[in-house]
Amino acid sequence: MAISSGLAATCNPGLIIKNRFFLQRSNLSYNFASKTRFLDNPCKKSDEFGQRLSFLRPRCEAVSVDNGEVESKVNSLSALELLKSSAADRYTKEKSSIFVIGLNIHTAPLDIREKLSIPEAQWAQAIGELCALNHIEEAAVLSTCNRLEIYVVALSQHRGIKEVTEWMSKISGVPVSELSDHRFMLYNKDAVRHLFEVSAGLDSLVLGEGQILSQVKQVVKTGQGVPGFDRKISGLFKHAITAGKRVRSETNISTGSVSVSSAAVELALLKIPNSSYASARVLVVGAGKMGKLVIKHLVAKGCKKMVVVNRTPDRVAAICEELKNVEIVYRPLSDLQSCAAEADVVFTSTATETPLFLREQVQKFPPVSSQIGGLRLFVDISVPRAVESCVSAVETASVYNVDDLKEVVEANKEDRLRKAMEAQVIITEEVKQFEAWKDSLETVPTIKKLRAYAERIRASEVDRCLSKMGDNITKKQKAAIYDLSLGIVNKLLHGPMQHLRCDGTDNRNLSEILDNMHTLNRIFGLDTDVSLLEEKIRAKIEQSKK
Template identity: 45%
Template sequence: MAGWGLVFMAMPSAIPTSLYATQAQAVTRASVAEAMPMSGNWQARTRAEVNVPAGAAGQMLPLWQVERAHSHTSSGLERALTTVGPILLALAGLWAVWRRLTSATATSRQTVPTEQGWGIDMTMAMAAQAAVEAGPQASEAPAVTLRPPAPRDPKLDAWTPAGGKTAGKDYGEIAKQHIFTVGVSVHSTPVEIRERLAVPKERWPVAIDELALHPHVQEAAVLSTCNRMEVYGVAPDYENGVRDVVNWMTHHSGVSFEELAPYLFLKKDGEAVDHVLQVSAGLDSLIVGEGQILSQVKSVHQVGSEAKGFGQYLAAMFMQAITAGKRVRSETNIATGAVSVSSAAAELAQMKLPSNNWEGVNVAIIGAGKMSKLLVKHLVSKNCLNMTIVNRSLPRAEELQQEFPEANIKVELSPKMMDVVAASDVIFVASSSTEILLQASDVANMPPPPSLVGGVRRFFDISVPRNTSKDLNDLPTAHVYNVDDLKEVVEMNKEARAQAAADALILLEEEKAQFEGWMASLQAVPTIKRLRGKAESIRLSELEKAKSKLGEDLSAKQLKVLEDLSRGIMNKMLHAPMQALRSEGDVQAHVQTIHVLGKVFGLTEEDETPRVTK
């Protein structure tokens, strides 16, 4: 028994039990067989001893002599096996232990297995079982810590948000919730404030969930671009909902309430819906009709759908906005020849050049994202074919190089940025960095630009937050333009799109009506359930009374006739009220119908579940 114990203790390592057994562990069954060399010889010897068919003279022995010989042979085998067996098993166990030790040493010296076995790694199997029992939480990344709502500033509590009364419909009556927008935009807020309020796209889900932690905010969404930073919210109390959002904005950005208040715009209910529809359609953009904003609105819905604080009202509103944006661009001419921020920057740069063309001008672009791609596209269309792209990594910059083979595009990594700037006359900055990349001290000692560009090195920073310091304007040989300086190009664009914008507004009114109709339909659902539930309760009660009066002799056919009769009467009586509840007419009239029917039929929450009353 001791020998067998040693064998089984050592065998798991002597014989591969892992899916990734090393060469040193790969012991085949043949090698185990070789470890017991007596096996085959012992069988041959046994056959020789037992198989005694004839006597010395070749004659057949009597049967009793053969049986006695077999008996002696069997007893000899038993004695030999009893004596030798434990010794052999002990030797086999010692051999297996030695193999285990040498195998472990060889395995520890190997870093990469040279051969994979097809055994089962019990350690891995147990770990996998533990992971299954622990559930999906064991493999999930740690949750992001959300900041709890900060105490409100007393001045914020005393502040009364504008827009308490609107000319449109009161969503509090329609849905018992108000939709509102709080934000700043390029139209009235300087870039110095906007860049402090900006929220990177990867932080939108965190911002949404933090906003939803506030007591008066039921749902939230964030739209942060180079031209705007807006928060959309849903709250039963409009004024306190706005205060909660402004409180979050001040603590998120570090901008005080006094500093932020002059630039805030507020939209409530229908005006908030109008605003998001116009934003999606490009009507509220710095450059009317620009297409990039639609993809950013889509991002709000995509990111929001993964956040807990993004609920059904905002999800439906942003879906309506996406539909509206697509429809305006397909059914009007607002996108015909439309320009983006990148194309406006390229246009402004050409306007500021003394020669008004790019011949002989050295151009650099810092960054290789979407904005840079649009820059290259518009520069190439203006016959600017010599430029250098500086980026943190090569692949994205090289993609631009391959996408525009007609241009002579050089690619440099960020460590060479200052050298590239020194050799350039016009520098476009469109990176995703949140820090200042270029300051006056970096540019002051660079060689002055040639007279071809007026001896001035021009920087066009379309990043938000900005990546260039405003002290560059203090240098006689440098000048910085940011997003706010693009208005010169914008004014020319607005006149060309005035008629298309008017056509777009008509389409947006239709989209708004659809959204408000959807909101009203949500309020009709409980009334429909209660009305049908109450009618069913009355039907069942009266049916039971009729059955009890008619007795127990009713056949199945008669019972079915009674059932069909009562159900038919109920459905015909409910047809007109149900049609009124499902109508898609005026939203305010629809809401009024819902309230009237609720009062006329005395509907309560208990009526939603049919029941038999006596």
């Protein structure tokens, strides 16, 4: 790899540059438009840019060689040597980062979000694909009707962002340039706070919505045992669940709040004359979590008869058992079109990848009663959409999707905003606790390295002792010597290990523990992070070649 003339100009001709850098790191383009705390802060961007540029400054050492020898040494560097020479600055100056890249109802329209929707059944596969990228260690996917958010732990923040964005473009067919117009990106503590706010319902279309907490729980359930859903990401989502529960139990933010499902029912009430379901023929498509909530809210509004279309009858039967005084008629998916032709109001809540209702089909449906307004009402809360967008052009139909629910939500927004301020206090406390837990993980490699260091010495000394004792020693004597050496090592390590653990069993704070870690690293020469990171990135590259 040739050295940039710009860099070479900073050194004398007779100097060999010991570290080389990929200049693409200076490409620091971000899109923070979706979060006001990142909006156009020139001071912050300038400081950050200056810090990043400091990593690019080459270090030079004087060597008594002529220019020809310099050129020969540069040209003879292998790709692996270049990797090693750049790894120290690329990966140790910048710790592993937690960041989130996403699109949600605040940043992207529905036609973009539905292209990036990832069904729950594919979350594990997505984690595997993300962690196969060169700079991604851990990953999680949160995909709902209102958002797709990718959470990762990355070896390199900026390279990780590029890889994840390109992956999102690949799976969706949306160009990177278009994704960049709608995505948001948050790093480290801001990414943590965002997930906690999401779990608490503070970032939902409906402030205080409860469905999102169960979806965050599902991320943890789905990720169990999946390679790549590892300690940091798993811990992040478990802390988010705790934060969400605390906000709901310690504030009144959920009191009187509505979910997406209840907002859909409220919207239908607004659009039907007399705001009554008494004479309306109602069809609900899908009996999953969202569909079940739609049915419950319909019943709460006085609807006592409806048709439910679902792939299998089991879920519908369970709903019938729970709602005894309601007439719920199950129909299979094959009867969907005939059921819709007989309905005045159609709610869709499915995980279909292709629309269930097309324009040419809806055009053939018979007109609805003038008492209902003469328009067949489709309320589609599926993402991707179950009702083709051009159905809205049919004269006898009226179509609403999740982006149209804002009309319902605005009514009691001010009250929820006051409650959200109380919730932010709890979120701040939980973020601090998570950051302390995450920082405490820094001591784990030191604990492992210290024990391995002691074990090497113990094993070497035991072998030396046994070799001096000759062949006449019995197995029992060997075991006694082994136990003795192990007992001595364990007792000697007990004190240092206790001073590295952050489990809440003593009064040591995190800064003291981290000081102890750095001291032990220095005393025993345990700072081998550079080689470990080289091994990680080398393994990633080899894996990508297969």
